[in-house]
Amino acid sequence: MLRGVDRAAFAVSFANRLRGAGVPAGLTEIDDLIRALAAVPLDSAAALYWSARVALVRRESDLAAFDRIFEAVFADAPPLPLPLTRAAAGPAARRDDVHVPVPAAADQAVPGGGLPWATLPPAVAGADDGDESGLRLPQLRPSDVAALAARPFEELDPRETALLGAALAGELARWPTRRTRRHVPHSGGRRIALRPTIARARRTAWEPVVVVRERPLRRPRRVVLLADVSESMRAQATAYLHLMRAFATVTEAEVFAFSTGLTRLTRVLAHRSAGEAIAQASAAVTDRFGGTRIATTIAALLRSHHGNAVRGALVVIASDGWDSDPPEALAAAMARLARRAHAVLWLNPRAGAPGFTPTVAAMAAALPYCTALLPAATFADLSVAARSLTDALR
Amino acid sequence: MNDPQEVGRRLDAVDYLVDDGLAMAIFLALRLGKPLLLEGEPGVGKTAAAKALALALDTPLIRLQCYDGLTAGEALYEWNYQRQLLAIRLAEARHERLGDDDLFTAEFLQERPILKAVRHAGPRPPVLLIDEIDRADDEFEALLFEFLGEAAVTVPELGTFTAVRPPVVVLTSNRSRDLHDALRRRCLYHWIEFPAPERAAEIVRRAVPGATRPLIASATEFIGRVRTLDLDKAPGLAETIDWVSALAALGATELAPAAALHTIGTIAKTPDDRLVVAGAVHQEIA
Numbered sequence: 001m002l003r004g005v006d007r008a009a010f011a012v013s014f015a016n017r018l019r020g021a022g023v024p025a026g027l028t029e030i031d032d033l034i035r036a037l038a039a040v041p042l043d044s045a046a047a048l049y050w051s052a053r054v055a056l057v058r059r060e061s062d063l064a065a066f067d068r069i070f071e072a073v074f075a076d077a078p079p080l081p082l083p084l085t086r087a088a089a090g091p092a093a094r095r096d097d098v099h100v101p102v103p104a105a106a107d108q109a110v111p112g113g114g115l116p117w118a119t120l121p122p123a124v125a126g127a128d129d130g131d132e133s134g135l136r137l138p139q140l141r142p143s144d145v146a147a148l149a150a151r152p153f154e155e156l157d158p159r160e161t162a163l164l165g166a167a168l169a170g171e172l173a174r175w176p177t178r179r180t181r182r183h184v185p186h187s188g189g190r191r192i193a194l195r196p197t198i199a200r201a202r203r204t205a206w207e208p209v210v211v212v213r214e215r216p217l218r219r220p221r222r223v224v225l226l227a228d229v230s231e232s233m234r235a236q237a238t239a240y241l242h243l244m245r246a247f248a249t250v251t252e253a254e255v256f257a258f259s260t261g262l263t264r265l266t267r268v269l270a271h272r273s274a275g276e277a278i279a280q281a282s283a284a285v286t287d288r289f290g291g292t293r294i295a296t297t298i299a300a301l302l303r304s305h306h307g308n309a310v311r312g313a314l315v316v317i318a319s320d321g322w323d324s325d326p327p328e329a330l331a332a333a334m335a336r337l338a339r340r341a342h343a344v345l346w347l348n349p350r351a352g353a354p355g356f357t358p359t360v361a362a363m364a365a366a367l368p369y370c371t372a373l374l375p376a377a378t379f380a381d382l383s384v385a386a387r388s389l390t391d392a393l394r
Numbered sequence: 395m396n397d398p399q400e401v402g403r404r405l406d407a408v409d410y411l412v413d414d415g416l417a418m419a420i421f422l423a424l425r426l427g428k429p430l431l432l433e434g435e436p437g438v439g440k441t442a443a444a445k446a447l448a449l450a451l452d453t454p455l456i457r458l459q460c461y462d463g464l465t466a467g468e469a470l471y472e473w474n475y476q477r478q479l480l481a482i483r484l485a486e487a488r489h490e491r492l493g494d495d496d497l498f499t500a501e502f503l504q505e506r507p508i509l510k511a512v513r514h515a516g517p518r519p520p521v522l523l524i525d526e527i528d529r530a531d532d533e534f535e536a537l538l539f540e541f542l543g544e545a546a547v548t549v550p551e552l553g554t555f556t557a558v559r560p561p562v563v564v565l566t567s568n569r570s571r572d573l574h575d576a577l578r579r580r581c582l583y584h585w586i587e588f589p590a591p592e593r594a595a596e597i598v599r600r601a602v603p604g605a606t607r608p609l610i611a612s613a614t615e616f617i618g619r620v621r622t623l624d625l626d627k628a629p630g631l632a633e634t635i636d637w638v639s640a641l642a643a644l645g646a647t648e649l650a651p652a653a654a655l656h657t658i659g660t661i662a663k664t665p666d667d668r669l670v671v672a673g674a675v676h677q678e679i680a
Contacts, residue, residue: 028579032426039425040418041397050398050418058578060433060569060585181463182531194475195467198497206482206492303626308570332666336626 007037015056017069023062029055045074152377153239153349162275164379165242168386175251177218178312178342189215220251221342224310226301228319229285230259230292236349236376240318241278243382245269247316254309257281258297259290264306294362295325298333302340310340318347318376321363330362334369344369347376347385395424409600410439410446411593419584420447429542429563431527431578434586436568437630439597441525443586444564448521451562454514457523458507460530466537470547471509474502498551508538509547511561519559527577528567535577542580591618594631601635605642612649612679613638617661620674629661636660651679 011033015025032055040051049070057066156164185193193214201208225247227240244255248269257263263285271277294317301307315337323330338344346366350356352375358367367373374385395401401424402417412420420443423430432440448455458469466472478497485492505513511522527535541547545560565581567573589597595614602610614634621628629637640657641649654675662671 024575026579032422032428032582035426036422039422046414047398047418050415051422053415054419054422054582054584058431058575058581058583063585180531181461182465182533183463195473198473198475198478201482202494206485206497208479299626305569308568 007034011037014052014069014073017073018056018066021065021069023057023065023069025056029058032056048074153236153379156239158238161238161242162278165239165246165278168242168246168379168382175220176314178221179216180219182217183214184217185212186215187213189213191215222252222254222309222313223247223316224301224313224341225253225255225316226297226318227255227257228259228292228294228317229257230290230322232292232320232322233349236318238278238282239379239382241265241269241281243318244281245277254306254313256297256301256306257285258292258294259285260293260296262297262300262304291324292319292322293325294319294321294323294366295329295333298330298337302333302336307340310337312342315341315344316347317344317366320348320350321346321358321360321366323362325362327361327365331365331369334366338369343371345385346370346373347382348373349375349377351375352377352381395421397421404450405446408446408449410442410450411597411600412443413587413589413593416443416584416586419582423564423582424562426582427545427560429565429581431565431567431573431581431583432586433567433569433583435588435628435630437632438586438588439631440566440586441523444521444523444525444566447562447564448523451518451521453516453518453562454520455523456507456511456514456520456561457525459525460527460534462529462531464530464534467506469506469508469534469537470541471506471549472504473498474504478502494551500552503549503552508541509549509555511563512541512545512547512555512557514557514559514561519557519561522561522563524563524565526568527565528569528571528573532574535574539576539580542577588621588630591615594618594634597631598635598638602638602642605638606647608648609641609646610638613641616649616654616674616678619678620661620671623670623674625662625667625670626664627667633661633663649679651675654679 011030015030015033018025033052036051036055040047042048042051052070053063053066057063153161183189183191183193185196191214193212196212197208197210200210200212204210225244227237227244229237229240233240241257244253244257244265247253248255248266253266255265255269257265265281265284268280268284269277271280302310334344346363348358348363351358351373356375358364358373372388374388375381376385395404398414398417398421401421402412402414405412405417405420419430419432422428432443434440445455481497481502482492485496503509507522511520514520524538542563544556546554546556548554588594591614594617595610598605598610598614599607617629617634617637637657637660640660641653644653644657646653655672658668658671658675662668
């Protein structure tokens with residue numbers, strides 16, 4: 001079927017297209033495909049499909065993209081034998097340019113005033129660039145941050161929010177831990193570590209003079225954060241995205257945004273640049289500023305394979321508790337969640353207001369299953385919440 | 395095995411049915427000598443695939459069940475410290491001198507599953523099943539890299555053991571944790587889909603030879619409908635097989651509501667699911 005075709009060129013260009021669609025097909029995968037094409041008797045399109053899929057795709061979430069690209073490349077190909085070199089190697093041969101790879105970052109304007117060389121991006125991302133002096137240091141002292149932190153989210157501009165988000169990540173450095181089954185050498189440990197003990201005995205004519213001890217390793221407890229991004233939480237949404245990012249970078253975290261459905265943001269929020277991560281996360285949430293279905297969302301989380309991530313974790317729900325699902329449904333979902341999790345914390349932006357009582361039906365239903373209900377209207381609140389997490393739940 | 399169809403036939407002969415995709419994945423894993431990472435819903439036959447493969451290839455199955463805190467001492471090899479200490483005492487009593495070479499020899503080495511697979515001496519390479527790799531922690535994944543890439547295990551005191559015939563390695567994962575890209579890169583990957591009702595019926599028929607055809611057909615069809623309902627844990631193939639076995643053990647030849655309700659514990663595993671499935675039984679089985 002692939003007689004007379006340069007298999008290496010075919011594999012490389014096909015993998016190239018996959019990479020364009022976000023499937024990380026690298027040199028190892030290409031090598032696998034070439035060897036697979038040599039090993040498999042390619043007597044049908046199915047054989048080609050399965051060998052390419054097994055060789056090139058490494059995770060389930062990439063399968064849809066692979067199918068799309070495979071379809072795009074081979075769907076309107078003439079019947080066997082396929083002249084594959086032309087179909088795959090010449091991107092210009094296809095009319096829709098969706099599946100043609102575009103050089104990365106071609107559309108990103110490079111700052112530097114049209115100079116014929118590349119300049120480094122500005123070192124201070126937060127500084128105003130409309131300034132006539134060109135270069136300027138950010139003029140924010142710690143006391144400014146403290147003053148900003150006490151302001152409600154809705155009064156902050158994006159730059160201040162970003163600044164406070166970065167400060168919040170610093171707050172989370174100490175984190176509740178859990179004991180793992182892995183052991184590390186430690187002088188205060190109870191168990192004798194035989195391997196290092198024997199290794200040390202070598203120095204003393206095999207007499208185990210120094211007994212090396214070990215104790216269980218403590219790891220940061222996993223955290224699962226569910227942040228409400230529905231209409232009633234519009235003012236808080238960006239700040240909560242920063243909280244989610246702080247979690248995602250500091251500890252092992254699974255972060256989700258929800259309003260009517262659940263969106264997993266763990267991957268996008270782990271991006272190195274805070275601004276980029278928040279922008280990507282905002283784009284990923286399609287049902288942003290819609291209604292709220294907390295009970296449905298929690299049930300969906302527990303049912304999905306991410307439900308296992310909740311086991312023994314700290315679950316943080318950030319929502320005002322205005323739910324369009326019946327309160328009984330929320331109580332049932334929260335009961336299951338509480339049974340599976342180590343602790344459930346509810347962050348409510350309204351809980352800090354004077355005279356607040358959790359009388360909203362959903363909030364009242366959920367409260368018995370929460371370890372704590374914490375106010376979360378300002379970054380100062382979030383810092384306090386982060387600290388109380390660390391102290392109370394060791 | 396010369397082509398994917400033969401893989402399918404050989405597995406069929408040991409009562410494990412595969413579709414084209416899994417047959418191709420296993421064929422390529424065997425031919426390219428790479429580990430195969432299988433993912434899929436719980437109870438779809440990931441572990442069974444490795445077992446059937448060992449049976450079809452007529453080689454031993456070496457199994458490593460992963461768990462949190464799994465170390466080199468449990469997965470690769472361990473020194474027999476008790477014997478080493480005894481050897482030291484013995485040498486003392488005889489007034490002999492002991493060197494490194496006397497204490498760290500193959501005599502004192504205890505093989506764990508992975509080293510066992512590497513040093514396997516049989517005529518055909520064994521099948522090594524690394525089950526539920528997502529349950530182990532990141533550190534353990536890093537331990538596996540040398541073995542997965544080169545089919546070798548390095549014991550610092552002795553040297554590197556390289557497999558003469560690399561073992562067939564099957565890893566399974568339930569996706570409770572994201573596996574590292576470095577691990578994925580070293581493996582071929584296949585996602586096992588839940589089979590269509592006719593195929594599921596065929597699989598159940600092989601697994602429960604004592605059940606009647608009408609019972610199997612209606613049970614798998616019922617499971618297919620139940621899976622579309624709003625359940626905490628949708629029943630997989632393993633649950634279906636358990637259920638049909640239970641019904642067959644009760645002497646049922648057809649699906650009847652009473653027997654179905656008695657054996658509901660085999661397919662509904664939470665109180666909420668029990669209610670939903672019981673409702674479906676009342677509605678659908680008349």
